[in-house]
Amino acid sequence: MKIVRNLVGAAMMAALVPGASVAAPAEQPPRKDQGDRYEGFAGQTRSPVLATHGMAATSQPLATGVALDILKQGGSAVDAAIAANAALGLMEPTGNGIGGDLFAIVWDPDTKKLYGLNASGRAPMGQSLADLREASGGDDIPDYGWRSVTVPGAVSGWAALHERFGKLPLGADLAPAIYYAEHGYPVSELIAWYWNRSMGNFADLSAEGIVEEGENWRQLFMPGGKAPQAGEVFVNKDLARTLKTIAEQGPDSFYTGELARDMAAYFERIGAPHRYEDFASHEAEWVDPVSVDYRGYDVWELPPNSQGIAALQMLTILEGYDLKAMGRDSGEFWHVMTEAKKLAFADRAHYYADMAFSDVPVERLISEDYAAERRKLIGDKAAMSVEPGLDTSGIDAGDTIYLTTADSSGMMVSLIQSNYRGMGSGLVADDGEGHTLGFMFQDRGAQFALDPDHANAYAPGKRPFQTIIPAFMTKDDVPLMSFGLMGGAMQPQGHAQIVVNMVDFGMNVQAAGDAARFHHEQADEPTALGKMTDGGLLQVESGVPIEVVRDLEARGQTVEYTTGPFGGYQAIYRDPETGVYWGASEMRKDGHAAGY
Template identity: 35%
Template structure:
């Protein structure tokens, strides 16, 4: 074996030892967590497709390349910016809980606090396929046969597994795939593939091929009413879940308007509840009352203190008010009012953490993919696709080549909570794409940071970098991050290795519980992409997170 082959299979350290600079282009840009997925999107733009076509091609490719994080067994959310009329549309591709599932049934099983993490009971209807089809149907211009072609090619011919993905895959092997029904399908000779190993997924290629021979609406019907749906339901019910064919047949995506707030003279847009984009907007609304740039450098204790406290307050409100919009009407106007933002800012002490503030408690981390596209016409698509935790439940239906999400774990079992488990209900959802507009409605950027409850925290930090400090997309993504750790009621704050020791000491003295994360534990801080567009020239500038395997690239 050559030295190259030996190093090819080595698991590299998770260090930022290479230089990343912004990528510029003039005729379209795609950014994702996998180079081959970025190329799939670019293939659509070269073929004359637009941002919607390229986004769904990227989504399908990622389902093949990074099945630990995403796929047809999960959900998806997107924001689409129409360059012709400056309008932002929100598409909610989350599925509902089974109609048979009641709180009483769960209580009778002796389950008290939350649904078991990886159990089939947590499988809601997977909404990704419907969302893909609806996005192409409304905004796309290419047939599914063209859009799914790169993903089918990667699945059939094989692809080399990238480094960060290999680490996530290994975690899935150790945690669930070797014990979950059907999980061996997504392993290589019974083991997680190493970096550089060639993986195939012929079962998934066949599913995509079946879908690709139909119109978007026909493909959606095929997925939710045909043999694919029956296999999904069979796998769930055989493992103790309650999903039914009726649940699958009745699924529909939700189109709606984005929610937004003004920050430093720009409009920041998020998907409405049941997504958690509200948490990011609440935190930004609070921070607009504070002169962050006057609090020192981006890594100063004072500035980080205000960001952390604003995020805690944002989570507190989000956890209280985010639920299925058809069941609970979130008081968005009141929560996003400037008056309420000013009130929340007054609750932040300048010199210490506020022990009396009601802090939100993010629960559980997850693996997700975020990606974005801007085409030559100035249309932009910001999208997230996820199976929630690593490989979701780990349940892989026979012959389908994808795992099923465990999104139902987010339901509350408190009968008085808006997000309480109920039949046919959407749960609090973590995945959130973002878009930023200038006051005149022109596109400033499409952005996102993936990773469970890190996402609104990542949104806050990259938006602040761009709008408070005029950082370009790559500079914003390169910055070290903090994350209020999932599951810590006391609000422990994890920070990346590299923050100044003086800053960490000062934060500790202010009452923040600090923990430094190193190596692959830094995946907690998410992986993001940003594409910005110059208002005058239309030139695109993109950045891709150094914490990911991905890349940004464009047409010229």
Template identity: 50%
Template sequence: MRRRTFLAALPATALASPLLGQQQRATPAGPGQGGAPAPEQSLPKKWLAGEPRFVRPDVQAGDRPFGASFASRSAVYGLSGATGTAHPLATQAGIDILKRGGSAVDAAVAINACLGFLEPTSSGIGGDCYAMLWDPKQGKVVGIAGSGESPRALTLDIVRSRAKNGALPPRGAVTVSVPGAVDAWWTLHQRHGKLPWAEVLAPAIALAENGAPVPDIIAWYIRANLAGFVAQGSGVEETANAIRTYGLADGKGPKPGNVFRNPDLARTYRMIAQGGRDAFYNGPIADTIERYFKRIGGWLTRADMAAHHSEWIEPNSTDYRGTTVYALGANTQGIATLQMLNMIEQFDMEGAGFQSPEALHWCVEAKRLAYEDRARYYADPHFSKVPVEWLISKEYAAQRAALIRRDRILTPVYPGKAPSHGDTTYFSTADKDGMMVSMIQSNFRGMGSGLVADGLGFMFQDRGQLFSLKDGHPNIYAPGKRPFQTIIPGFAGKGGRPWMSFGVMGGDMQPQGQTQIIVNRVDYGLEIQSAGDSPRWHHEGSSQSMGEDAPGLPASGLLRLETGVPDRTKAALADLGWTIGEPDGGFGRYECIEHRMDGKDRVYAAASEMRADGCALAY
């Protein structure tokens, strides 16, 4: 397997993308093809100033002397603790908390607070939070759902009056639900924290006050988000606060390496550090939030904030070839990972071979079948009975896997018939006592709704867009209801012990990415770094109750393959009938900590991949 290559060719529609830049004007590829090599005279000779990428299809990365040829680097190892995040400064903050005697939960909360400042394109206290953790005292995995509810004053009739093409708009006050992250932090810390609450938030306060240079990918996404908020017809009621908070000198956002500060967020964090979760949900911050939404014509109130509380939930699990894989139910898409793995287990993945067309075909078909169920059944269990046990059963998986054909694409695809009863951030931490935390937190789509309350320094999530507006659907909008959630932490165990605390960020890519990590590790023996660096696939176009995929896709959807997928695999999948899409950057971002025993020594191995700005550290 050759190491990943730069993108060789793009269709005409992608050539104008600001993310990909102008240097990719190479010969477009045919279906499933790698594309003809660009003429020698047309290849760039240097990285031009201002270009987002330097693309040379004829040049590959250097050779590694050990390990998988496509791995970007080695995992890091430590005896006492580890952290992995999408930003190096957040990773360092987590390590510092652990070294001061903090628990893995203390480190996770500190990291999340730091990322709310450092990586506002994927996280922040205006969003929700989920976590699974290995509790060494109980000897099991436990979960917490920090998912906020819709405003009580926002009725279904009002929501429908704001809908476009049968779905909620992607931005604005109608998409805002109660932010659940801060209460999830507080609830976790009350049970598992060791350091004082204020000390846990201190690193984030210092960063927000003193500032930090913005990494390349985060800078690009901030600018892209701000441009979308101020665009004509965006639906955002008020944008001055967002521009003041994130716009920097030109109002358009930071460029790579620009120093960014957020004194408003530092002040908000100080209030939370001093007053705990009540300062946010039932105090001065909640008062400011209510005044702001009243001013712009929104619906979120202090009463909505005060009524919110996180809940401890029992994770679901399945056995995949001797590995126990865990997933949160509640209102998340977590069990889609379990459904996919249960179906994939019916096929000889090892025999088919790593990155083979057969293996990818089976996995994508399993995704399509699972996501039909996702669109039909997943919802807030406080409002609808979700048939989880049936959906993740081995019997049901065998029935669904029997539909998958080796020589053609399954069309059409329908959800199963249930028995008749009744751009996210991920990070992981581990401590000296054996506790491991898998946490994911998001404002949903990019930075969120576009709305920043006066003087608070954070943006509200647009998670409410994921409600359905279809009568009778379990995920239909209702006041005080939690919307369907895409954010899911991952966890796996072996032999009654923890094995991996991991996650793959990115909307509907998350179950697809988690499944690929498990398959890479279990079926193909990849270690934690190469399992994440391995080229990925991302299928778009499954049925769903919300407007997440682009319209106009083929009946079988669009199968995007990263550049590193072998050309013979791309060609074979195209011959099978898959519509192959060009890489678009939507393949998720992965972090992982692995728990090992070396005799009597506990060893942590940590990995972070090249698709994000972050890193993993251990000590």
């Protein structure tokens, strides 16, 4: 069964498929009817939010308010992050929920140390690679349905974070989400658009039998037979019941209690291999973040199975160029950024995988010596294909939320959570008594490779390659910024752009996110589906001048003006001298930053 990735448009496919026609020269988009700022970066949409006691930045304003309420009750930044994440699972089900995975980086002011958490789930133990290949009917795991489902890790992430850094009872953290789930909340503009799009997609997938059971998602997400529109109030009493169980019985109830038994019974009923033991054996893992020095600033990411080190590889390559002298309005700047991305992503496709199963050479990949070798491959013309850079044998746009919180003690949390592609797998479990459990399972398992020789090849109990990555920045061992930019393969290239905007161009935390971005798409993927042979497709926003685009096209880049694949950014910057927090939120999404 070959499923075409739903986020790949016709123009993108034409750029990626060998032999396809060459794209026509890009055309400048119409002028935006937008006012002008008279202070700061010209493209900045709003001023950063400043506060001293606490800060939160999320992709949904009500969730930001929930985080601040928890901080004002005496909760830590971790309590606030859990509360906001629970609220977002309700309010932005198009991007996240307790059916998905979670990663986090926490700055602890007591130990003056960064802690990393990998709360991603594993494949079911009762299914072999041969079984999955037969069930998938080809070389590609379907993006939807039970073949794409791995054990959800988010609740285990809450448990690990709360046990180590929480101050309030977990029930207090979940109380706001439970309240909104029972009483309802108004659906915001962009989330409503994604929601309606996903419902149409699931209707087609259910009709084709790719999503094996469709009544539950309809019952949950289409009350009255239709998806909610912007401004309509949505109630999810099923999720309220599930969150109450977790609050009253503890997070283990999700993995070893009746919730786990309900989920296992549902999967068995639809013919999936997921069993109670798969949930009961799941654990989150504390990991050490890794970093590179970029012009005196330490940028931190989590190691594989996430893709975070791709951002570090890009930055280490880019450090060899005087980007400030090039300027953001030069074709040379955008060309070098794109070529550095191509090099990092060739390694990403070949090496990144669950480190419990594969020997991933992380230190070498992010080293300055290796970056110097790779930098030599960047010329004046666009590379049509790129090989991975190490001789070592054996080793896209997702729907995600990113949030960050900070408290009066100086604790800062960088947290990302996701259902992955297209709102998730399309599968919603029930309790066998007419009620759903209130959430959709992720489809992260579609990111496994089916090639047995690939580092990211499917195996029972293995974690798939993950796109979701939180980030952090320090300077001289002092916390500086908690940040992230969600959106599949956009994330590492987006992280690098944020860092460059701030370090090389001196932008403040809000301007760095508002500035025009690029998104480069290439066929090299950790699913081993293809290889770039034509240079890929460079997508840019309307803020990139047409003169720059013409320069890039002359260098051999295929360029397209577009909207949509550029991610969703949130950040909190801490002034190292005053301790004042500067909050920023993505103008391309529904959310905002707020503090007190």
